[in-house]
Amino acid sequence: MTDSLDNARQQARAWLAANVPSGPPPEEGPASRAFVLAWQKRQAESGWAGVSWPREFGGRGASVLEQIIWFEEYARAGAPSPLDASFVGLNHAGPTLIACGTAAQKAFHLPRILNGEALWCQGFSEPGAGSDLASIKTRGRLEGDTLVVDGHKIWSSYADIADYQELLVRTDPQAKSSRALTWIICPMETPGLTVRPIKTMAGPHKYCEIFYDAVRIPLSNVVGGLNNGWPTAMSTLAFERGTASVALMIGLIRKVEQLLAACPADRAAMRARLAGLRAQGASIRAMAYRVALESADTVPDASGSLVRLGFSEFVQEVAAVAIDLFGLDAPQVLRSHGLGYEYLDAFSETIAGGTSEIQRNIIAERLLGLPRGPR
Amino acid sequence: MNYGLTDDQASILAGLEQLIAANAAVTPVQPRHVHYSEALARAVAESGYLAIAREGGFGVLDAALVVERLARLPWVIEAAASAIVAPILPICADAGPIALSRGDGGCPARFLPMAKVLVLDQGDVAVLVRVEPGRVEWVESLLAYPYGRLDSLEGLDCQPLEDRAALRRRTRIALAVEAAGCMAAAVALVVEHVKARHAFGRPLGSFQAIQHRLAMAAEVTEATKWLAFRAAWSDTEADAAIAAAFAQSHVGSLTYDLHQFCGAMGLTLEFPLHLWTYRLRALLGELGGASAQARAAAVATWG
Numbered sequence: 001m002t003d004s005l006d007n008a009r010q011q012a013r014a015w016l017a018a019n020v021p022s023g024p025p026p027e028e029g030p031a032s033r034a035f036v037l038a039w040q041k042r043q044a045e046s047g048w049a050g051v052s053w054p055r056e057f058g059g060r061g062a063s064v065l066e067q068i069i070w071f072e073e074y075a076r077a078g079a080p081s082p083l084d085a086s087f088v089g090l091n092h093a094g095p096t097l098i099a100c101g102t103a104a105q106k107a108f109h110l111p112r113i114l115n116g117e118a119l120w121c122q123g124f125s126e127p128g129a130g131s132d133l134a135s136i137k138t139r140g141r142l143e144g145d146t147l148v149v150d151g152h153k154i155w156s157s158y159a160d161i162a163d164y165q166e167l168l169v170r171t172d173p174q175a176k177s178s179r180a181l182t183w184i185i186c187p188m189e190t191p192g193l194t195v196r197p198i199k200t201m202a203g204p205h206k207y208c209e210i211f212y213d214a215v216r217i218p219l220s221n222v223v224g225g226l227n228n229g230w231p232t233a234m235s236t237l238a239f240e241r242g243t244a245s246v247a248l249m250i251g252l253i254r255k256v257e258q259l260l261a262a263c264p265a266d267r268a269a270m271r272a273r274l275a276g277l278r279a280q281g282a283s284i285r286a287m288a289y290r291v292a293l294e295s296a297d298t299v300p301d302a303s304g305s306l307v308r309l310g311f312s313e314f315v316q317e318v319a320a321v322a323i324d325l326f327g328l329d330a331p332q333v334l335r336s337h338g339l340g341y342e343y344l345d346a347f348s349e350t351i352a353g354g355t356s357e358i359q360r361n362i363i364a365e366r367l368l369g370l371p372r373g374p375r
Numbered sequence: 376m377n378y379g380l381t382d383d384q385a386s387i388l389a390g391l392e393q394l395i396a397a398n399a400a401v402t403p404v405q406p407r408h409v410h411y412s413e414a415l416a417r418a419v420a421e422s423g424y425l426a427i428a429r430e431g432g433f434g435v436l437d438a439a440l441v442v443e444r445l446a447r448l449p450w451v452i453e454a455a456a457s458a459i460v461a462p463i464l465p466i467c468a469d470a471g472p473i474a475l476s477r478g479d480g481g482c483p484a485r486f487l488p489m490a491k492v493l494v495l496d497q498g499d500v501a502v503l504v505r506v507e508p509g510r511v512e513w514v515e516s517l518l519a520y521p522y523g524r525l526d527s528l529e530g531l532d533c534q535p536l537e538d539r540a541a542l543r544r545r546t547r548i549a550l551a552v553e554a555a556g557c558m559a560a561a562v563a564l565v566v567e568h569v570k571a572r573h574a575f576g577r578p579l580g581s582f583q584a585i586q587h588r589l590a591m592a593a594e595v596t597e598a599t600k601w602l603a604f605r606a607a608w609s610d611t612e613a614d615a616a617i618a619a620a621f622a623q624s625h626v627g628s629l630t631y632d633l634h635q636f637c638g639a640m641g642l643t644l645e646f647p648l649h650l651w652t653y654r655l656r657a658l659l660g661e662l663g664g665a666s667a668q669a670r671a672a673a674v675a676t677w678g
Contacts, residue, residue, distance in 0.1 A: 130638050132574045155639045200642045201649030203517060207639065269666060320627060328518070328660030329476075329483040340517050343656070344649075347634045348642050355635060357584060 008062075009069050015046060016077035025080050027337065028197075028206075033119060033161035036085045041116030049114045050090060052243060057098050057106065058114045064296040067243035068289060075250035082244040085158040089113040089120035091244055093166045096183065099235040100224035105185065109164070121162035123153040123186065123210060124233070130155070133168070134177035138212060140169035140184065147171065147184060147222070149192075149215040155352070159208035160197050162188050167217075172227050181229030185221040192216070202345035203337070243292055246285070249311060252318055253281040259318075259325055273321055277314070284310040302366035309359040312349040319346040378601075384440055387427065391444055394418055409451075409521045410650055411489070416452035416472065419445065425457040426468035435459060435545075439552045439607035443600065446556025447563075449650045451520055453486040455549035456494075459607070463541045464503060465534065466492060475546055480504065480525030483514040485657065487523030494542065501539045505532040519653035544615040547668060551603035551618035554658045558596040558622075558629060561651040565589065565633045568640075579636065588632045595625045613675035620668035626659040 019042055026032045043049040051070045053059020062070065074082070082091075094113045097105055112118035129135035138151025149169055159165065167186040172179065188195070192215040198207045224232030260274045284307060291303045322339045326332055333339045350356040364370045380388070398415040419425060428438040438458035445454045453472035461473055474493045476484035487493060488511055493504040510531065514522040525531075536542060566589065569580035579585055599622045606614040630652050634641045641648045662668060 125639070128573070130574070135574075135576075199644040201517075201644060201652065202642075207643075316631070323656075323660060324664060328657060329522075334483060334514055334516050334522070344517055344652075347631075347652075348639070350631075350635060351638055351642065355638065357635065360584075 005065060005069060008066050009073060012048075012070050012073040013077070015048060016073055016079060019043075019046070020077045020079045024337070025084065027203075028160075030161065032085065032158075036080070036119065037116040039080055039116070040086050040090075040114075044115045049116075050094070053090075053094065053110075053114070054098065057110050064243060064292050068246050068292065071243055071246040072250055075247040075254065078251075079247070081251075082247050085119050085121075085161055086113075086116075087244070088122050088157070088162075088166065089118065089164075092122065093120040093164070096166065096232060096235055097223060100183075100232045102220075102223075104220070105223060109185070112163075118163040119158065119161060120164045120166060121156045121159040121188075121208075123156055123159075123165040123167035125153065125155040127152060127154050127209075136168060136170050136177070136181060138167075138169045139173070140171040140182055140217075142171065142219075142226075143216075145219045147182070147217045147219060149184075149186070149212045149217060151212050152209065153212075154198075154207070154209040156208045156210055157206055157352075159188070159195050159210055164188060165210070166223075166233075168229050168233060171229075175227065178230045179227050181233075182226050183223045183229040183232040184217050185223060186215070186217055190215050190217065200345075201347070202341050206345075206348075245307070245311065246288060246292075249281065249285050249288060252315060253278065253285065255322070256281055256318055259322055263325055267325075270321075270325055274325075277317060277321060280310075280314055280317070284314055302362050305354075305359040305362040306367070308354065309356055309363065312356060312359075315349045316346045319343040380440075383432070384437060387424070387437065388440060388444060390422075391419075391424060391441060394422055394424075395445075395448065409516075410449065410519045410653075411521050412448075412450040412452055413489075415448075415450070416454075416489075419452060419454065420457070420469065420471065423468075425454055425461075425471065428458060428462045429468055435462075435548065435607040435610050436604060438462075439548065439604055442549065442552045443556040443559075443603070446553045446654075447560035449560070449647050451654065453489070455553045456486070456546075459549040459552065460494070460542065460545040463538065463545055464492075464494065464536070466503070474506070474523075475549075480528055483516065483522040483524050485520040485522060487511055487525070488513050488521045490523075493525065494536070496539065496542060496546075501536040501542050502528075503534045503536055504528065507531060516657075517653060518657040519650060520657055540612065543662075543671070544610065544612050546662065547615040547619035547671075548603065548606045548610070550658055550661055551599065551606060551615070551622045554622035554626065554655060555596065555600040555603045557651040557654050557658070558592075558599055558626075561630070561633050561648060561655070562589070562592050562596050564648055564651075565592075565636050565641075569636050572638075585636055589636065592629050592632055595629055599625065611675070613672055616668045616672035616675055619662065620665050620672055623659050623661075623665035623668060626655045630655055 021039055025035045040049060050059035051062045051067050055061035094110060097109055124133060126136055126138060138153060140147040140149050165186040165188060167184045168181050170180050171182040192213045194211040196209050198209060200206055256274060256278045263270050263274055288307045291307055319342045323333055323343050365372050398418050424441050427433050427441060428435050442455045442458050456473040456475050457471035470492050472486050472490045474484040474487040474490035476482055477496050480493060480495060490506050493506050495502050495504060510526050511523045514524055516522045569585055570578055572579045602618040602621050606618040637648055640646045
């Protein structure tokens, strides 16, 4: 570790120790929104917001190694999950705007995302198009300088508290999907847009479905060009290396260590299982670092799917072992937002954002070079 | 060997179907994740289905058929303990609902909020407790069953139970049978889903990766059911422990696969898969989990 990296770690550690909010974040609704925005604002005020964003757009411009260090310290400090309502803005919409947005779009939206003034959600999946995004049916009809959107999106996390949505719509019904979709900035207050929260089996609502009834969005909100939505959506990869997931990984490894510490010495099988999970966590973390660092100066290949596949199943195994350790009737399992909730919530890990089956297809076809199967 | 239903068994299950149809409306119960049907519980108990193992010419296997069918319903009633465990307890046929737990009653127990009898396995001893409703506190849980705990045993009518081995044997059979019903209902739901749901221009169920794993889920479900029925038929320690161990050791992978095939829809309260996921997860953790049943099976088989 060089002195400058060590210095970066000490700086991050000191700032986080003094600023991480205490207590659990509110689980949903306006209180959750206020909490997420306040934490983002606090990071921005001290120059810690958008560590992966280039400096010219207000980010910290940190190298991949510096980003990893930040998120290592972030996890160790017990900071709020990076997978909260700020995630889409910081890790997807913002980077897409940086890569493909107009000067006006960048000037308006990027500071709002970084400074904790606006939250974003995603509008990609539809009831008939989850893993198969090419089947998107929500239409955007051109009327003068406006796109009129009709359709239905679903599985949009935090749409009920978001200000903007990155919305993917079909604007050319005749063309193939790679040339038929358009990426638009959709303000969530636009007339004709209805958000319905969906309750999940884990308890609080996490997802929403959104109905669009003649929602009028100006063409100036198109990002990356009309009918160019697919490459625009993929452009995030140009500099985003998924380093935020490091914080999640380390948080989970720490949880395994805590479970190991709580495991009685006479439960040999449970200790062996936990030790195996600790090793599994270390292996996934090592793989994640390799993928992030090797792709620092290039567009990443499909190796991220290896990490994603391993990590999502690791989350579920840790959630399951926690219940088995304490027993189903333990207070920490049964209570609201306890380990029972975490177990049920973890079912989404291998589904949301690309199922494990899709990750396996990507690994088989793009990394191993196997022939593409029938779709 | 005949695996078909006898005329009497077919008649019992046909009558049960009518009863289920007549009590299909479920009154919501708080807390919100509990799916208990008071009306069906009363109707099933009053119709004598839970006392069937006590009737001449019938036995635990007939009770297991009833419990397995009831476990396939999207809501819960206390049937397994009353139908399968109660006949070995010193209580009359209509003494239920019954809750089964461990320790001193302070641990949350399934069905305790409505139970009249609580059976506690305390390791070296077991006791039968007459429950006074005012002494039970509801415990919020995500796992579909109503859970409650006693404030204490003090002042309650507690009766020692001598045959702890029989209690554990029947409890394992009850668990395996209930799990088999939950698995069967969940698999049936998902089979219909993957037939109807399309991705990449074809039904999900036409993808080989899904077909193979769903076929394995069907195999596990059938195996669980027949092991449970065998245990109910033989009523032996080894069969009971093997059936419970098999059921508990397969719940994790089965529920994982079933949820994968339903995608995000399967995570919502609007899609009923969670109703069986909750219950299977609860059953997976009981009696010390699969490894405890496997150890019991080894002891019963090899000493």
